[in-house]
Structure formats: C-alpha cells, structure tokens
Amino acid sequence: MASTARRDAPEPPDFGILKRLARDQLIYLLEQLPGRKDLFIEPDLMSPLDRIANVSVLKHEVDKLYRVENRPAPSTSDQLCFLVRPRVRTMRYIADIVNADKMSGRSRKYKIIFSPQKFYACEMVLEEEGVFGDVTCDEWSFYLLPLDEDIISMELPEFFRDYFLEGDHRWINSVARALQLLNSLYGPFSRVYGIGRCAKMSYELWRDLEEESENDGQGRKPEIGNIFLMDRDMDYVTALCSQVVYEGLVDDTFRIKCGSVDFGPEVTSSDKSIKVLLNAQDKIFSQIRNEHFSSVFGFLSQKSRNLQAQYDRRQGMDIKQMKNFVSQELKGLKQEHRLLSLHIGACESIMKKKTKQDFQEMIKVEHALLEGFDIRESTSFIEEHIDRQVSPIESLRLMCLLSITENGLIPKDYRSLKTQYLQSYGPEHLLTFHNLKRIGLLTEQAAGETLTAVESRVSKLVTDRAAGKITDAFNSLAKKSNFRAISKKLSLIPRVDGEYNLKMPPDMAYVFSGAYTPLSCKIVEQVLERRGWQGLEEVVRLLNGNEFAMADGAPEDGAGGDAQRVVVAVFLGGCTFSEIAALRFLGKERGCRFIFLTTAITSSARMMEAMAEAKA
C-alpha cells in the first residue's frame, strides 16, 4: 500500500456479471421442468431474488408464485417447483404436500431447487418421508449477491449460529465455492491473508477446489490482487457497539434488508411506507452513508439550501429558459428533492427514537466499558436498563459487551443480572443465556478451573491422533476474549488532545465517535501494511492463532498495477456497516479499494436474536 503520495483508490470491478450468472442459471433450471408450473419460494430468498431478477423475467417460466410457509398450498398446477434453502423443516413441508397428493390420488411433478447447494441431510429426510423418487433435485449455485458496488453478500445469516454456536461446518464448502467463483472471475488473487479457524478451513477447501480445476487462470490480468479472511469471533466487540455512522444507524433503526429499507410513515410523512434502495446510486445517500451522524445534519441542510437556490432560478426565466429547465433539470431536481426529504425524515426519526432511549447515556456507558473504567457504574446502568424492561435485545447486548471487555462477569454480577433479566423478559431466556455462554459472548469469570478438570478427564480417553483436535475444540470453548490486552497492544483507544475532529477524522476510530478503533479493521490495516503477520505475534497469540499468509508470486510494489490495490475483506459470520465505513475510510487514506464479502450484513441486534431460542 502506498504510504507516501496519496493515490486515488482504483474503481471497484464490475460485479454485475454475478447477478447475470445467477439469473441465467435460475432460468435454465426452471426450463428443466418444461410447461406450466407454480413456483414456491422460501421467504429468505425473496429479497435476494428481487435484486437479480424482477417478476416479469420469471413470468415466462412460471404461472403463479407462492411463499413457502407453514400452511397447505392452494396450488392447482400439475407441476410444482420449490426454490428453497437446504433445511430439514422445508423438506418436511414439501414431503407433506407430496404425500397429501399421493393420498388423494393426485399426480403431479415436483422439483426442488436448492440454493446455494443441496445437503445430504435434506435428501435423507425426503427418503425417510417416502418421497425421494417423486421429486427431482437441483442446485442453484447462487453464492454471491452484489448488494452494492463494493459489497457482496452470501445472504446466509444462519452461518453465524450454525458455525459459531453449533460448531457445524456445513457452509464452509459454500464459502470455498464462492471464493473459487470470485477468484476465477476477478483473480487470480496473488496474496491471501486470514485469521480464525473457519477462515483457515475455508481457505484450505478452496485451495483443494482450485487444484482440481483445470483452469489455473495464468495469463489473465487480475482485477483483484488481495484477499483477507476473518472469523467473526476474532472481534465481537466491534459488532456489539452502538453504530453512529449514518448507514449503521439506519440499519440499527430500520433494518436494511438486502440493500433496501422500508421507510415507514414516520419517515415519509405520508400515510404509506416506501421501499428505498440504499446504495452508491443514491446521490444523497452515497455522500452521507459513511459519515458520523453529527455531520449528517449539516450536510443535509446545505443540500437543501442548494436545491432551493436551483429551484429559485425559475423566477425571472423567460418561456424558452423555462422550457429548458423543465425538460432538462426539473426531473433531476425532483428526484434529488425526494431523496433529500426521505433522508431528512429518517434522521428525524432516528433522533426521536434515540432521545427516548437515553442514547447519550448508553454511548457513555459503552465507551467506559471499552476503556475499562467505571465498571460498577456501567453494571448498575445495565441493571436499571433491565429492571425498566427497556428493549430485551439492548440489555443483552450491553451485558455481552461488559462480559467480553472484562473477560467474563464476576459470578455475583452474572447471577444477579441473569435473575433480573429472566424476571423482566421471561424465564425461557434461560436457554438464551446458555447459548451465549457456549458461544463465549456472555460468560462467568473463573470458569477456567472447572474446564481444566473436564479437559483432563476427557484427555485421558483421547488417542494421540485425535488429541490435537480435542485440544482445539477445548481451546475454542475456553477462549478468553483478552480484549483489554489486545486493545492496549494495538492502541485501539485513540489518545486525543482536545476534541476529536469528527468532520475531518484522523483515523478509523471516527466510526465510534473517536472512542474506539474497530479491532477487525485494525487487524486488516496492520496485516496489509506489514504484508503478513510479522511483528503481530503477541496479538495473534491473544486472538488464539490460526493466522495465515500466502503470496503466490505476488508482484512487487507497483508492478501489479491496480489489482494490487484492491482487497477483498471476507467476514465469516457477518460484517457491520461500521466496519464497512471504517475500511472505506482506510482505503481512501491509503489509495486502495476494499471489496466486502460477507456471509451476511450483521449488527448487534441480529447477533443477539440469533442466540435466542425460537419455537420449533
């Protein structure tokens, strides 16, 4: 990366082709069931589908559309096609339809299209339900959905729970295939970095796939030169903090879903909701998305004044000028006006909600936790939050933040907070606490001793060959966050003389009001700067290892052209908009371009919700 002269970051590659490939394959698959048919779509797949094809494209192939849900389908078609995620639950739903048809002597054709891939467990369910030969199965290899010019999502929010909580490696193959696809279209990547167990496994499986495929990509000019893989559990702290950059706040407040958001009546100041795509194409949004919230108002009001001035030019125009104005400028101005008023409405609504929630006080508590002072006061703040039955998700998030920054709660606090939580939000959250403990987000201090006892007992049974594996498994269980030590080593809490300048931020810490530099982004910065992990040994040890760095004949400085300044940052388990903003900032500073590849966009609320136990 350039450290001297500031260069402009290269433009991101065109990811539109990914959408095109996905759409073409889907149409091809639908054609494999010729004739009239009804299509059942998994609700989770609707928004992604929305982004690559519109209804009319599929109307050529499909009669009626239904969503896969827990009630019998009214379809009368003779051919049913199911577009689904590979889930046991969904297989049972389909099997029920097939079996009901069989009972009533009805004969139809059934086809299941799995996205992004089929699981053996699904086929097993079909076999058990006695419908195996009655349905045909296909795979729609829709691994990568470009959400924006620099964000690609796998749209697999369940990755987080499946891997980090349940320890299931089912999505690693999907990640490896996604990397293979990206590498074949925009690579070959010459430098690969990573940290985390899942990152390492994904990398190894991807290498395997590459070795096998005939095409080695030699001689092609790459568009992307570097890739960095990171597990979400390397840094939970960042994901747990309240977001204060605009895009993060919009996500925390309204939930951005697949790159679009539903602005309700409180934002639109009308009686209807409006669905808005939030991306680089939105001329207003693209200028404020990465800004600290405090700078957004100023920008919006400046824009409004400019707009007013442009409208005002109408006065004193003659007919001809007026005609020109209407035909050439008015439409653009109207569009801008519309976007402007939406974002102003969103800001107002965010302000209203945040004032109600004691946001200022909460941010103060978060900063205290990050820096490690006033722990008692912070604990009582959380306690009061729980007692007042303020949002259950927020209470949980604050407790997790306390636990991770402090390497676990002291047993007395753990018990009392847990008891009060169960009393305020319901006893069944006992299960949520158990999950949070297993994943390491909310733990009790001094659990180390009991664990060692179990470990030694089990290791007596362990054969030499398996010893490595089992120690690994226990390491991940016993893993302490070591946040305080890491924070010190990497100077995550910036030392500022006087006021931190949020308008002209000096570093990535601006995404948290200058109070904290996101750990995940700091690691990326450090490794890219050093071209590897040299000098970061202590940090790696505190993060529990599993780091790697490979350079396949990477060209030296300058020789690689623009591709060497393009980095794919892969977040396994989700990435937040704050992290995206921080790395975009870093890219601008260093003249490089980050592309974000994530299993899903995440946030503290999504992470907490993934830990709750739902009804089956």
Added chain:
Amino acid sequence: MSRARADEEEYWHSSKFRAFTFDDEDDELSQLKESKRAVNSLRDIVDDDDDDLEKVSWSGEPVGRRNRLPSLPSLSDAFSDTGVKNYAPELRRPRAEYKDYSNDWSPRDTVRRMQRGKVCSLERFRSLQDKMVLLDEAVAGHDGNVITAVLIFLKRTLRREVLFRELEVRQVALCHLIHFLKETGEQKLLLDLLRFLDRTEEVALSQYREHLNIQDVEKKREFLKGCIGLPFSAEDISHIQDHYTLLERQIIIETNDRHLAMAGQSEIFRKYPRKASILNMPLVTTLFYSCFYHYTEAEGTFSSPTNLKKTFKIPDKQYVLTALAARAKLRAWEDVDALLTTKNWLGYTKKKAPIGFHRVVEILQRNNAPVQVLQEYVRLVEDVETRLNLATKYKCHDVVIDTYRDLKDRIQLMAYKCKVERGSAEEEKINSLLSNMQIRWKN
C-alpha cells in the same frame, strides 16, 4: 445416500464450471460484460424515473395470474402426467448407480467426491476401522455437509453406544451429530447421547426447551412441574421453580380476572379493559399488572403485589420501579407518595427512592403528572445540576428559584426572572429574594 442424480444435473455441473472460468479474451464473457455495461449506463436514465422508489416486489402476497379460474384436469392431461412422472426417474437411475458401484473409491476420494456433490455409496465401509477412517477424512475435509452425511450412515450402521463412544473423542463430528439430531427433532436419541457424554445440564435444558412448543397452559404447567426434577445447575433450578410457580399464579389470576371483567362488576376492569391475557408474561409484567388491577389486595391473595414480591423475592428497587409505573399510569398520586415515604422508629416520615428521584420524576412526567406533584420529587433530586435541569425542563419554578437561592447565585436568579410569567407569584418571589439584604450573594 447413494441415489442417482439426473443426467441434466450432471450436464449442468460440468457446464457450470466451464462458464466460470472464461478468460477475459473469451468472446462470450466480454460480450456479457459489455452488455452489462450498456445496461448499467441505461439504468442511470431509467432510474431517474419517478417510479423507481416503488419497485415491484416478490415479498408481497402471491403475485401472478391470481384471477385465473382453476380448470378441470382433462383426460389427456392425466394420461401424460402419470406416464412421465412414474417412468422418467426410473429410467435414469440405473446408469448413474452403476457408475458408482464400479469404482472402489478410497476414503479420501469418497469424501472428495461427496464434497463435489457427487453420489457415492458408503455401504462398503463395514469394519469399524474403515468407518472411522472415513469419518476422520470427512472432518479433515472441512465440509460439514459431508461430515453429516457420513454420520447419517454411521448412525444407521452402528449400535448407538458404539457410535457415541467413538464420537466422544471426535469433538467436531460430535457437534455435527448433535446439531443434526436437534434439527431433525430426534429428541430421544439426543438425550441418550448427552447422557452418555455426562452433559447433564444440557440434558435438562434440552428437555426444558420442549415447553416452548406446548400451547395449552395447563399442559405447559404440568410439563414445567416435571422439569423441576431435572439435573439443572443449582442456580438454574430456582429459575425453573420460579417459572412453574409464575405460570401457576398466572393461571389462577387469569381465570379470576377474566371472570371479573366479564361480569362487569369491577370498576377498574370497566374503566381500563384488559388488553391481553397475563398468561406466559414475564414476572415484571405480571407484577405491573397486579399493581395496576390488584394494588390494594391483602398479602394473602395470590394476585396481590406484596404476595408476588414475597414469593419471587423481588428486590425493593425493582418493586418500587414497577409499582410506581403502574400507579402513575392510573394517576394515583397518593399511592405514589405512600410508596416513596418511609417511617423511622420515632415516627418521623422521610421520602426515599431506591431508584433515585430523577427516575421517579421521569416516570411521573411520562404519565403527565401535574407540576405540583412533579416538583415535590424534583426538589428531592440530589445532584444539583440534574435538579436544575429537570426543574427548568418541567417548569417547576419554585424548585429552580429555591436552588439558585441556596447556591447564592444572583445572576442566574435574575436571568430566570424572564422565564416566569409577569405578575405571577413566582416573579414576586424572585423579586423579594433579590431585594433581601440578608442573603450574601456570591455574585
């Protein structure tokens, strides 16, 4: 596992990989890219359209030709249908299966083929050693889908104790089996496995989890009663006990109150009709409900707040907070006063708020308490700055004036004069203070 895949699938897979490895020079890819760019440049124009904010979406109700009348299936339809459905898959199967049986893949190759989504028979892995080599290969291959596939095979071909024993030293595979059993809902086998592993707490939690799926409250209560004997940790056993007791109480209260509300005799239920049933609500919500509808009841009744407080050992702070919110909502200011008043042994009364008076003020204000009520508690806020802030915000003039007087801050007091009404008692008070020669102003 060893079922056939359709020829079409094979075709697609082979062609898919070719498609993904086009070189840049390749005609099709560059054409594709070019057209994409063309479309992109067009989109800017299209996007300016006024309608672009409301796109047609998949996420609504079933779209499509909804109004089409369902047509009766014709005879010919029925004919062609059965024909295709029953024979087509059969015709394709043998060829694919033949291919698989003809090769004796090594464990490693078997795993690799499965990772690529190819069908592979596992039946020839019959000795325990072969099975475990296969499992270890699957784990080493990092693909959870394949690990689970192997586990499904092992589960079918090994006695459970043998399988459990082998998995005890294979943690990654063990996680996969546990997750698989959770997903398929094989609860009995899951519990056996957890018991075998001595994970007693998980056994208990896993059984307790089932209550989420019980709709009927009576059945749920019975189920929770049974949960009390499960091997929870000492800490959790009291939570389970509380859960049971809470639901038991709620059932009693609900039956009673539904009856009361229907009869229309009770004023409180007539004036403030219940919005929802109290069943399955958290304890604090139940306490709020009880403070709202049953505040004055004697401790002996199950629905009284004091009874709940005692039974569930609700901390003072939590109790006051909840009771305050409930009484303020009813605008029962006398109750609020009584709640915050304590008597010492000499019979003197004193105001005390375990939650801090700034919170009290906040709760009262949210329930539109009159200034007279509000200012009494604003005055009790200890921190001077907070007190001034609150008093100014809620126009408790008396408190502001008295505080400035105590601070001997003449300038602030003078400045405040313009915030009160002309000719009001407050203005008079300020004037008389300012002209009081006894006070030693600091400025």
